[in-house]
Amino acid sequence: MKIIEEITGLLEDGQLDEALAAYEDILANGTDDDKFLLAEEMFRFGFLEETKTLLEKLLNDYPEEGELLVLLAETFLEMGDEEAAMLALDKIPADDPAYPQALLLMADMYQMDGLYEVSEQKLQKAKELLPEEVIIDFALAELYAHQGKFAEAIKAYEKVLKEQEEVGGANVNQRMAEALSAGGLFEDALVYYEKALAQRFEINTLFGYAFTALQAGHNKTAIENFEDLKELDPEYHSLYLLLARAYEREELLPEAFEAIKLGIRQDEFNKELFYYGGKIALKLGDEEGAETLLREALALDPGFSEGALVLNKLLASQDRYEDVLDIINAIDANEEEEPQLLWDAAVAYHHLEEYSKALNKYQQAYNFFKQEKDFLSDYGYFLIEEGKRAEAAEIFSMLIKREPGNEEYRELFERLSGE
Template identity: 40%
Template sequence: MTEMMQALEQGDLALIDQLLELFLTKELPEDIYTLAEIFMQYGYMKEADRVLEHLQFLMPEEAQLKIDRANVLMELGDEDGALDLLLEVDETAQEYPQALLVLADYYQMQGLFEVAEIRINEALAILPEEPLLHFAKAELLFETGRFLEAARLYEELYEQHREFAGVNLVERLAEVYRAGAAYELALDYYSKALEDEVKPDVLFGAAYSAFQSQKYEMAIQQLEELKELDPDYFSAYLLLAQSYAMLEDNPKAYTAIQEGLKRDEYDKSLYLFAGKMALKNSLPEEAEQHLREAIALDPEYMEAVLALIAIFGQQERHEDVIELFETLQQNDFEWSALYPFAAAAYENLELYDRAYEFYRLAYNDFKEDATFLEKYVYFLVEEGKRLEAKEVLEQLLRIQPGEPAWQELLETLEFE
């Protein structure tokens, strides 16, 4: 065994293979099984499978060997072989609940979550007090978005265990409550976890939960600490900027997002928020540049496109609106949300036929938008399209009944 351990530590596969042949023929089954466990521990799954296959040949009815080998085969990507072995475990075997748990893992890996839960419940019916089964079910519920059910099971485990199966239950409870939008509860558990050890992910989770709980000063404090601990924790910068923005400290928000851009120049959401903060700080040129960077990273980034078009509209840069819109069209990006902007820009440039085309296209999606309908009505009236103006005006009155100005205009159109 000493030689084998040295070969393992050196990663000498040829020597391992040579020693293994001798080991399997000379050693007792219990020592061979110990070697299989060592192989699994060191990540030598092919060698572990070879050992377990040999033991299966010697003891074909041994349920534990089938379960262990199934685990190894799943690690090796042979799910079908693993399934065959697990289904061979007899229901009367003491190890049957363990086989059910591994089966649940198999089905969970396949995305068959309902079948996985059935298997865990079968095991729980046999061993209702087994903590490992409760933990497995909690993990499955967490993965499938049933956060409150998962939290209940984690809470029960936490009463007896601070850590389980290598998982810190305080951190896990914080994560599950955060995922379920129970941010105050999540923050309580994150605070407990931070008392034990300050880790970047825990700090960020705490800051996010504080932000969602409208505790912006706390979020800022934790994010600043996170930056000191790990300056390359990119997600911290956007949340930090958002926290300052919620406190209406726009200069600090803009500074924070600029720091983030220095760390990560390929995150489009950072450029978008930088654009918004630049506007808040009365820096329209910088805002435009940030938004153009966001669109360069993702030409289909609708929020950035709309923000940039809004800037052009405010500055009455109608040609720029059209240029951006037509560039998107050339790239086969047809967004009805942009049609009202295009229609207004063409109208301002006195390209009335094009304006009419896009007003009509926009009408289907903006029938409930009073601001759009008002512009469309006046455009139609100016263009002498009285019947169409009357139709749009009637729609406007349906969503804003009793508006005197609209009623008066409708009566005028009907009279004409």
């Protein structure tokens, strides 16, 4: 045992040549216990080939020893040889004390491969063998959460929390909070986030708490915690957009805009920050600033149709229809399909008196918006201007069905039909 402690000390001090020389001596002359203990230490320090060599030497004498085979399987996994790991685990007899541990490791491997049903079967088998073992309930909870089966995950986490709040270094209250939040149970999740933060403060947990508060509609709580997170770690990029949303919901638009500006300083390639900043600038009445931000968003992603739609609306309100078409053409060049852009193009061509192009775009847009009253109204009046009275009558007939009491539509329809 003493020699193992000495080798561990050498590894910790970075004296690798001396440590490996001692390893060779243990490999050749050490007791079986020393070889196993050294294998554990070598694995812990990442000396996988040395670990494998020690274990294979031991397995020559103890070919079905479960503890050895489990550690060998873990070593193979670290080496990226999943097939060899599974072969090692398959050798463990069902009556071996290490068999439940082997089942847990198999479950992890099947989960990594996306074979969730097989993974669950292995865990349930382990549960049958060790019904009181909390780590198995935790593993089941993690599997269910990974699959998006949040109701099942919550039940499994509840079982774990009856016994302990931490498993393998994982904060179970945090895991429960995440499952509840992902399942839409935001109020319940907040309780567990508070427990998790009291148990062990971590910035990711603080972010989850603030985000869940925002989802629950507790905007002031969200703001307070996002601001705390910002002070602790200004480079936590995900917080800024959410902080801005929380401020906007409280109608604190200058504060929302300031959060966006700070976010852009930290993450200058995030199109969503520029896009949202543009929308806030519009609400603040800063059209020039809004245009700049929206164009930045499109510069980052020329096919960003959401940004294009907001910018087009601004440009159209300023009668800048050629600019509208420039935006649309840039989106089209990126082969992005957005029906609203067809409508925008139709309106732009109409105002620019390019009527044949406008008609073409209206006809294309009609396939998407024939249930949309505002579109039908635009299209109908355009057809009247173009002298296409029969087509216009058909459109106004559709509008009357949607608004039977609209006298203007009815008079237009009657006039168009009568002529």
